[in-house]
Amino acid sequence: MKNLTDSEWVPLLVPDMPSPQAMLPWLERIQEAKHYSNFGPLVRELEADFSIRFGLPVEQVTTVANATQGLELVLQALDLPAGAHVLVPSFTFVASVTAVLRAGFIPVLADVDPHSWILTPEIARTACEYMRIDAVLTVATFGTPHDMQAWGNFEKITGLPVIVDAAAAFGSQWLNGAQGTLVFSMHATKSLPAGEGGLVVSSRIGLARKVRQLSNFGINLDPKLGLAVGTLAYAGTNAKMSEYHAAIALEMLTHWELHASERRYLYAELRHKLNAASGQKIVWQYQGCDHSTIAPTLMCLRLPDEGARDRLEQVCQQARIMTRRWYLPLLENMPILQRRCIVLDTPCAQALSRTLLGLPFFVGMSSCQRQRVLEAMEISMSRPSVPVKSEKKCGDGPVNS
The missing domain is CATH 3.40.640.10 (Type I PLP-dependent aspartate aminotransferase-like (Major domain))
Structure with missing residues (x-):
């Protein structure tokens, strides 16, 4: 390590x-x-x-x-x-x-x-x-x-x-x-x-x-x-x-297809290895498309629960690995927007807000940098989980393939 x-x-x-x-x-x-x-x-x-x-x-x-x-x-x-x-x-x-x-x-x-x-x-x-x-x-x-x-x-x-x-x-x-x-x-x-x-x-x-x-x-x-x-x-x-x-x-x-293929290759590699490092416990966004046509720019995933997300954040912080809770806080939780928007019921968005985390992803990411991220995932998943109170369900998440 x-x-x-x-x-x-x-x-x-x-x-x-x-x-x-x-x-x-x-x-x-x-x-x-x-x-x-x-x-x-x-x-x-x-x-x-x-x-x-x-x-x-x-x-x-x-x-x-x-x-x-x-x-x-x-x-x-x-x-x-x-x-x-x-x-x-x-x-x-x-x-x-x-x-x-x-x-x-x-x-x-x-x-x-x-x-x-x-x-x-x-x-x-x-x-x-x-x-x-x-x-x-x-x-x-x-x-x-x-x-x-x-x-x-x-x-x-x-x-x-x-x-x-x-x-x-x-x-x-x-x-x-x-x-x-x-x-x-x-x-x-x-x-x-x-x-x-x-x-x-x-x-x-x-x-x-x-x-x-x-x-x-x-x-x-x-x-x-x-x-x-x-x-x-x-x-x-x-x-x-x-x-x-x-x-x-x-x-x-002029170089878009080449750069897109580099992003696709890196994304597929990291996704496969992060699944293994997590013990197949993380959940990915279902994109419903031919992945040969996309050029991913972010590495976002869902952890099993809020505690697991917090542990991974903590391990990454200690290991000097940047992370981000993308799109958080939710729009409905921003005071300046609360009085200017109409808010419908959002159980799935709320569930995402508790478990989603963005990890490093960029063209030129070195093997050492990738390994540090994988080790952080493995360490965080080996730590005991802390039960959290149940929330309103929004449906089962996708498989972690």
Whole structure:
């Protein structure tokens, strides 16, 4: 166990960004064009690449400065009624709910599925039976993709628009011929990092174009719309992607499949070995997809109980291994949100909040760093458990395969 005394911390995340040398040709192109923002040539090149990948006309994709602003602008572009109720999972990053609030709407916090940890069409339908819902903003939690055919059926039956916050799901979340709107992040920690940036992909005709207009202050630039060019069409904001961020994204796309395969290999190896180190006691998120298409960026798992989670945290702290309780506290437990949200019953989200933990995961993770994490898991699982009081059940978790 000598590795546990290593002086350097094992980091939780390490961004996988291009080298300065790799960026030089892109910087030279920017300098030659003298176009640095306002939908420059590299932004348009990036959007053309995305349109091919998603099989949609380029008018149905648009870049934005970041995913949070992408969510806000999509909500604004949907022309929802004042005070609209937007269904959001309680188990998600704060940006999902702040986007709803900043768009002027009321978040309705719902539960998640006990296996996939996502807000499903079934959960949304149940919520609609109890109260008025005007739109759904679900989340591809930790990159887990949604069944867009199922959400398309939900939209047809209910008439409600559905937005997927796919911030962590580039490479795994696709429309697959279905209707829908996806918002991706290109933050430095995501599978397609640009330092910062976002992407909106929508099958809704005109939605991406309106988001693009809103990202440029709401100014009309299309002479065909019957409004003078330069006239303000909507009250928008400045959420345009810069040429520099587009350059990073384009460079990363040239190596994306290779980097994705490295992440998949590392994730599969760690998952297998963590299962063994825990005595097959940990539970993993059910992702319901072909793992050959994803590029995982996080290593999140559920421990058998709250005591086991606390013990693993303690062992990792002693061993100088960073961990994180992702998405905690739950949105409904944040004082600033409690008076601004409607909260539904969330037993599964509550159960996740007591047992989930994130462990180190990043490209370039050394064998020594991996071994330290595995040893910490083995040590924590060998310590006696302490009984905790029972809580409301949300259903059995998935198998720990």
